[in-house]
Amino acid sequence: MVKKVKTNQLRPGMFIHDINCGWLDHPFFGRAMDVNDDEMVEKIVNFGIREVYIDTDIGLDVDSAPTKEEADKAIMEEINKINEINFDDIKPVAVGREIIMAKKVRKEAMKTVQNVMNNIKMGTQIHKEEVEVVVNDIIISMLRNPNALMSMGMLRKTDEYLYQHSISVCALMVSFGKLLGFDSQLLKEIGLGAMLHDIGTMQVPQEIICKQNGLTESEYEQVKKHVLYGRNILEKTEGVTDMSIITAYQHHERLDGTGYPKGIKGDEISKTGRAIAIIDVYDALTTKRCFRNLIPPAEAIKMIFEWSETKFDRGMVKKFIKCIGIYPVGSLVRLESGLLAVVFDHSTDDILRPLVRVVYDTKKERIVMPYVLDLSKPSGKGGADRIVSYEPPEQWSIQPDAYL
Numbered sequence: 001m002v003k004k005v006k007t008n009q010l011r012p013g014m015f016i017h018d019i020n021c022g023w024l025d026h027p028f029f030g031r032a033m034d035v036n037d038d039e040m041v042e043k044i045v046n047f048g049i050r051e052v053y054i055d056t057d058i059g060l061d062v063d064s065a066p067t068k069e070e071a072d073k074a075i076m077e078e079i080n081k082i083n084e085i086n087f088d089d090i091k092p093v094a095v096g097r098e099i100i101m102a103k104k105v106r107k108e109a110m111k112t113v114q115n116v117m118n119n120i121k122m123g124t125q126i127h128k129e130e131v132e133v134v135v136n137d138i139i140i141s142m143l144r145n146p147n148a149l150m151s152m153g154m155l156r157k158t159d160e161y162l163y164q165h166s167i168s169v170c171a172l173m174v175s176f177g178k179l180l181g182f183d184s185q186l187l188k189e190i191g192l193g194a195m196l197h198d199i200g201t202m203q204v205p206q207e208i209i210c211k212q213n214g215l216t217e218s219e220y221e222q223v224k225k226h227v228l229y230g231r232n233i234l235e236k237t238e239g240v241t242d243m244s245i246i247t248a249y250q251h252h253e254r255l256d257g258t259g260y261p262k263g264i265k266g267d268e269i270s271k272t273g274r275a276i277a278i279i280d281v282y283d284a285l286t287t288k289r290c291f292r293n294l295i296p297p298a299e300a301i302k303m304i305f306e307w308s309e310t311k312f313d314r315g316m317v318k319k320f321i322k323c324i325g326i327y328p329v330g331s332l333v334r335l336e337s338g339l340l341a342v343v344f345d346h347s348t349d350d351i352l353r354p355l356v357r358v359v360y361d362t363k364k365e366r367i368v369m370p371y372v373l374d375l376s377k378p379s380g381k382g383g384a385d386r387i388v389s390y391e392p393p394e395q396w397s398i399q400p401d402a403y404l
């Protein structure tokens, strides 16, 4: 019987029926083989192969693995779901409820993006359906409550930058697209383009991508090529629409023509190209990289607003700020009173005065029993408390998502 197993379930004595990655794109002899020893298992895992098919009539069996038929059925069910979903029917839920689902979506998305990027590194084709399933889950989560998934983007590991950046840009793009009035089909297409916008960086030498001390002119020219590489990859991928390709291809174009690869200006850049440019920069600025620290969201928003005189579409930047708020959900902020609080809702119209959950008192230097404070309403005699700064959560050992 043929079964699908995770590569970490592989043991010597099993027989691989199908290595489950592209023809000639792996260093193993043929697609079917005996698993001889642990070294071979390690080699397969290290090569980035996550799942293989084994034949239990020839080699050892694994109890908890689906048969090939069951695995194929599960894949088809997921793919079929894509067309059945009507995003208009999705009902909003509270952030606290959505956070559990959003965690799962993010975890799944991480696996998929890693897989896709590794495939590109090895010169293997992308399967659009694989990405589409994840983009769909992101759309659903963002429509139920955008704050859940977005708040998770704040807790990142530096070494996973590219994967997390891809997911966050996708999530923000979907949320922004909804605000701009895009329909379900368009959301799927721009979501896919956003998820894969930086895929071309896999074909740029990695030592340049993460270089600590600035780039030479020729290195920068190489980095710039990632948009071109990305377009080529997407064009070769079956079923990817022009809308997805253009969304990815234009993410470094700037309104004044100083961007790349084409240096086009103003309305020559598509609406989605102008939108993703803002999102890409916002997410890059607010994330810690190997070569620099993060910039607090409120500061990044100010910078982008300032740059929108020349680089970005100002009308669109205003809408984007409306979309995410000055203090995005999940931010840890210091209030004038000395309290530290986690922003957990900015559904009111006042983007400067969100709902927060107070978690720490810096004056008394102690944790407080969490309670909700609506900064748009007066509290006590002196009027409403107000946000004075953004605080890095790791500095206080506070995990903001625990308070959403």
Ligand SMILES: [Fe+2]
Binding pocket: 197, 198, 226, 251, 252
């Ligand atoms: Fe890029």
